[in-house]
Amino acid sequence: MDTRNITYFIAVFEHLHFTRAAELLGISQPTLSQQIRLLEAEVGMPLFDRIGKKVVATEAGRLLHQYGMKMLQAEMDAKNAIKELRSENRGTIRLAVLPSDLDFQLVPLFVDFKTRYPETSLQAFSTIFVREEVLAHKVDLGIGLSGSLDKRLVQVPLGSEPYELFVHSASELAKRQAITLEELTQHALVMYPKGYLGRDLVDNVCREQGFELNTVMEVGSASSLLQLVEAGIGATIQPKELLKQHPEWSHIVSIPIADPAPIRHLELTYYADRFISKAQQQLSESLIEFFKSRGVGEDLELRG
Structure with a gap:
């Protein structure tokens, strides 16, 4: 589970719309859907329920969002700490x-x-x-x-x-x-x-x-x-x-x-x-x- 896929997932979670999330991420909608399917296969549970045109986060999706935000913040903290060491x-x-x-x-x-x-x-x-x-x-x-x-x-x-x-x-x-x-x-x-x-x-x-x-x-x-x-x-x-x-x-x-x-x-x-x-x-x-x-x-x- 890498932070790139977590970033993709969070974009869908926050917008509950695959096309809109893909546009904001600068990737195609099929690519985004494929990455979410790979992430769902990795966790072994669906992250979103797709009811017609409506997208709803599952309980697993809500849990992944909670911990995924911490993963992204930890990555940012690490980069900022190292950047501060090597730069004025x-x-x-x-x-x-x-x-x-x-x-x-x-x-x-x-x-x-x-x-x-x-x-x-x-x-x-x-x-x-x-x-x-x-x-x-x-x-x-x-x-x-x-x-x-x-x-x-x-x-x-x-x-x-x-x-x-x-x-x-x-x-x-x-x-x-x-x-x-x-x-x-x-x-x-x-x-x-x-x-x-x-x-x-x-x-x-x-x-x-x-x-x-x-x-x-x-x-x-x-x-x-x-x-x-x-x-x-x-x-x-x-x-x-x-x-x-x-x-x-x-x-x-x-x-x-x-x-x-x-x-x-x-x-x-x-x-x-x-x-x-x-x-x-x-x-x-x-x-x-x-x-x-x-x-x-x-x-x-x-x-x-």
Whole structure:
């Protein structure tokens, strides 16, 4: 069982379509089908059920996908480790980041990192599925909300950050020293749609107190929310540091939310049993130092 055939198999597994997988692999569909048949003969069980034009993975196929991904990652780790030994090139890092943090907080760090390590290629991806991307080996590092302990991961806490209310400076709320979430049921709010991590975090705190917030508009980006606040459409509830990173929003003020307030806990994650390049180590250290310098990351300890 070689990694080339595993690569072919995974392409079919992920697309469940032989012709489409063959096109992406750059080979003919008959060649791909033959390789899958050889792989099925080797494992002694069918990997896919072919029902008419529909392709469905069997239980054996699902197991092979689980372990096949580890095989491909192990091969990549070996190549990267050897490449690092014989070259001054510091490699490539794939980083998954929550959308608002990528847009508003981390770009200055990326600029500094690239200045210090010019031969390192950094690919930063915006996603709310940070942990899933790390576990699927689609990225090397991830910055997301803290989750339960997972023995497959190394989890480094980056600190906690409260949410605050952002309002237009002309709003009747702008002079408040603090406000409760329940009071906001009487005011116009612009928020992320339900299902977004930040929105769900706020909604869960409200639900525990026995009420629900109403919105006048919902959009999927932090930049759009701040523009709506700037235009006087409504107030929004966002992480405290979001506004501090962009002083150009001069007509927006931040008001603390009285306890119980929504708080997000961030962590840096990466796969525990894979090769960690010097470039990844350097970026990890830079990220930890960045959050620590903001007064958010305290008592950082490894989890996992």
